[in-house]
Amino acid sequence: MDGSIKNGGMNTLFSIETYQDPYSYFSQLIFKENEIHIVSESTLASYLKDYAKKQGDSFHIYTYDRLQRILYGDWYGLTELMLASKIRTYLQAEVTDPKQYRYLEEHIGEWVKAFRYLVELDLNDLSPVTQEAEEAFLFRKTIAFLHQDPQIQKLCKKRKECPAKLLYKKIHPQLERVYVYQMSQISADQMMFFWQLRAAKIPIIFRIPYYPQYPMVSLGWKELYEQVSRKSVDQWGVNKQSISLTKGRRWVHFLEQKRSGNLFDPLKIEFHFFESLAHFQHYLDWHQDGAQTRQYVTTSYPQMSQAFHDGLSTRLESNILSYPEGKFLYYFYQSSRDQHEIYLDYTTLVECMTSGWVELDDGLGKDILPILIDLESYMDGISTIREVKERFRSLEELLDVSKQFDQLAEDKIEGNQIKQYLLNPFRVFPYVHLDRHPITIRQIQNAITNLEDMIKELLPEEGKEISIKQHMDQLRKYWKQMRNRRKIDVDVEEQIEEILYTPLFVDWEVTRADLRQFFLSFCEQDQDRDQWGSLSSFTQIEGLTLTADEIHLTDLSKRGIDQVQQRGCLPSILSWSWLIQSIRQQFGEQNPQAAKRTHSVMIHYLADKLKENLLLFRLFFLLVFHRKKLIVSWIRGLHEQDEESSYLQLLFQLYGNGKELLTWDLNYEVDVSNVDMKDHRLYARLDHFIEQIPQVYWTDQEVCSRKFFYNSLLELHPIYTDDIHQQKVFALLGSLLSQQAGGKEMVRKMVYPLFPQWTDQQKSDLIEMVSHSPLRESLHFQGIEYPKALIQFQSLETNDQEQTICEVSEQLDERISSIFQQHVEAKVGDHCKTCPYLYACTEGEFTIERSM
Structure with a gap:
């Protein structure tokens, strides 16, 4: 591109100072009250401020973005949202093709950035080009439309105010010079800002790292700042003091295209x-x-x-988005609705339900989170409130079926969890254990209805708009209700009320997407976005x-x-x-x-x-x-x-x-160091110990002692949380039940609806892949009879390989000693892929690792 500048007087307007050792250079800087120091990023700004504090408290050190927000506050935050709303409104009127409109709507953010970029360059229009694309033509028309809007005219006029005058007014009335540090990514609007300051006769000095002894290391800085300053490097204020590298030598030799060989680094x-x-x-x-x-x-x-x-x-502590009440403002506006449905994913549902904004039955509080976590796999794939409600109805039926299994053998179980599992294989699913939570399905359903009502009241349908002021009034009503229901951290309350009660300089119609950006801009405005x-x-x-x-x-x-x-x-x-x-x-x-x-x-x-x-x-x-x-x-x-x-x-x-x-690795040590291996009483009770372990459990011991330890002694039976594992369990369960009266048709009619997270075709395919284990082959444990086929629930093997039951008496001492060591032994192998404890095992191997 042609970047020539024919005004020769421009060559002397920007000065360049260089340094090599940043520690030495920055520590020797002298700061003055009538100077501004502009830094490329916030951590470097903090570093400079630490040195400046040693010389006083009235120095002016800012990132470029922070300085712009001080000078042109109205140009940020809500203005960006208003521009997006007005562009969307214009496109809705101009574009009749739905497909084209959807494409353009996805790029509104880029159009807002482009319009702001042009305003900051003081470009009022874009010239027509030969063979102009339709999108470019439409963008030019949109620019013209925006410049005719009185609200935007007012904002643009304020943005075009002379920056030097604003600096004198807001920073220092006798500003003498501006220093700019280590700015490597200079955009056109930033460079134009420096030109405007220089036009007001404010000296601009760029301070950059530069190493003439390493030309390839410094290549980017040299080429960029020779063009910024319009001076060759020999006209810069180059720091003659050269550093001697103690580390990083191999990297430097690579950049300088030198052979490093055995270079010490x-x-x-x-x-x-x-x-x-x-x-x-x-x-x-x-x-x-x-x-x-x-x-x-x-x-x-x-x-x-x-x-x-x-x-x-x-x-x-300072980040509002890290608190439940603040996270609501992030997640709630990810949900959406039309005339018939309310759309949201399960993460959004959980964050909203646990935020405090949604009314729950008295006394629930944070008790709702653990049960929602347990239900995550069962809710997989939901995208609407209607689907959530249907899942809960199916879940109630599943819980009822599981309860019937427990009741059939209630007199034999006697509260023994292992017996419950052996007679009710549904218990391998985590979502049938909801009775351990102090909250009922009905209470969760009531809370979901409250969330549904909240979405209907607060959010416009997709493609429609509501008044921003009207929305804020409604949201404040929910906020007041929440404050009356629960105690809120004082800092969180102050931050949220600062958002909710911020005066709006103008009212305009907004979409749901605009509302999302609206609250994000508030939540992030005092946080460094990097x-x-x-x-x-x-x-x-x-x-x-x-x-x-x-x-x-x-x-x-x-x-x-x-x-x-x-x-x-x-x-x-x-x-x-x-x-x-x-x-x-x-x-x-x-x-x-x-x-x-x-x-x-x-x-x-x-x-x-x-x-x-x-x-x-x-x-x-x-x-x-x-x-x-x-x-x-x-x-x-x-x-x-x-x-x-x-x-x-x-x-x-x-x-x-x-x-x-x-x-x-996902480290978790199984520590049983408190067991005294020399205690003869332990071995005296081995027979009693063996009696407490069903025969199918010893299959785990054959492949991995640590898995046996988890299943038999800690958890008492496997619970599979991974969706792939749950699919295998469903296949095994369906295969067993299809051997009863009614066969596969009964399973399709009675069992399929209990697992709505998978399609009927998936469920049929899963069952077809299972090698049938005879339902009537049984084993005995403490007075109950259970299917030998449960061995497959331990290993999740669904193929034709013979599943054998090991004899407990074989190598008994060796088996027991492998369990009661200080750290229970784990054996890596193909069985790891079906282990429910893989993420808690230091030795466990993922499938992808075995394929490498």
Whole structure:
């Protein structure tokens, strides 16, 4: 693209200062009250503030985004939502093709970004282009429509106020200069802001890291800031003091395309591989002890923030979204409705029901959460309130059937849980044990009806709108009811009331999607969107490098890196050439105002092209300057069709020292150290011990002592929570019951409806795959007779392999000693895939691991 600027006087407007050692450089800075320091990200801003506090309390250090919100507060938050609403309204009137409208509606967010981008460049229109696409034509019409709206005209006028005047008014009346630190992703609107300050004769000094002795390391900074300043590097204020690297040498040699060979590098990186997100969450829970000094950094911040929240039992006190009352504002607006249905998934249902906003029967409180967790697999696939109600009706029937099995042998069971299981195989399903909760199905159904009524009152039908002020009035009514029902944390109450009672500068009609964005903007406005507690986005890496004792950089995957590279991109509806053409059309080619905007667009374009170079530099900065410990990891399955990035592979090649990635297990030690193995009384009671264990249970001992320990001594019988396991149990159960009078037709009619989470075809296919075990072959245990076929419920084997019952008397001492060791022995094998305790076992092996 043509980025030439013909106004020669522009070459001297921006100054560049460089540094090499950030610790030394920042510690020697002198801060003045009449200066502003603009930093690229919040952690680096905090680092500078710590040094500034040593010199006083009246210095002005901001991230770029924070400064913009101070100067142009009305341009953020609600304005973005209002623009989306008005664009949606216009498209509804203009677009008649439903398919085209749905596509455009999905991209309204990009259109809002594009409109704001143009306003900040002071571009009132886009020029027509040859062979203009229909979407581009429609976007130009939408811009014209927005500029005719009186409310938006007023907002745009305020946004175009001179930033220098606002700085004098809101920051300091005698502002002398502005320093900008380590800004690698400069967009056109940001560059235009600096041009406007320079037009008011405020000096702008960019301070960046630069290493002339390592030209490839510094390539991105050199090429970007030579264009920002319109000066070659030899005209910069280059810091002559060169650093001597103590760590990160291999990385530098790679970037400089030098052979490292056996180059000594004291840098140590601990590499981890997580088989799944669940493994990473378990890792988080086990490493909470270092939460004050350890920082987690991720390339996939949107996906990881929720996983990070779920993986830590501690709560970030200042984050309203980490409290049940605040999470309601996040989840409630994910539900939707039309004339006939209310749509929501099970996660949304659970979060709303446990938030306190939905009225429950007296005394329930938090008691509802455990039972909802137990029902998760049974509710799999629900998408409407109607389906939820149908599931509960089916569940009531299932519970009734299970109860009938228990009652048939009530006189023989005598409260023995093992006997209950042997005579009622339905008990392997977790959702038939609801009697252990202090809440009934009927009470849950009443709460669901209350949620349904709430959704109908508060949410408009999809495609329809309601007044934002009317909605807020209705929501406040529910809030007052909740405050009367339960005690709420004072800080939470203050934050929510600040949201609910915020004055609205204008009323407008909003959709359900607008309401969702409305509340998210409030919940996030005082939170750094790249940070949640000790989790940060990769964009925060430079500041964290200088402040955190320990950094864990995770999800260095291809898709994670792609997400990093997408930040700061040009809104997709726009193009570089379209912008340049529109600038020349509005201002004329020789106009200095056109030159400034062209230069700004060119800087944005160049920053985009240099993203990979600057990402490599960020890794250099991390490796060379991190304080103490560095961990790098990858999580399988966080993104679909993903794999390790080339950056992770390269780091591992340079610093892995030939070792394999450290795989994190879901650790849970079975500790029976309190059992005295020399106690002869234990062996004197072995006969009694054996009598307490049914013969089918010893099959577990044949394959794995730890599974036997769990099933026989801790849980007393298997309970399968995994959906795949439950499908196998259903198949075995259906196969057994089909051998009774009525056969398969009876099972189809009586049993199929009890398990609505699977289709009838799935259920038939599952049963057909089972090798029949004769129902009438039986075993005995403490006066009861039970089907020998229950051996399959222990192993979940459904094929033709012969299932044998081991003789307990064989190698008795060996069997017993393998159970009563300090740590019960676990044997890895193909049986792990059907073990209900796989996620609690340190040795257990996932199917994917066996296939590698």
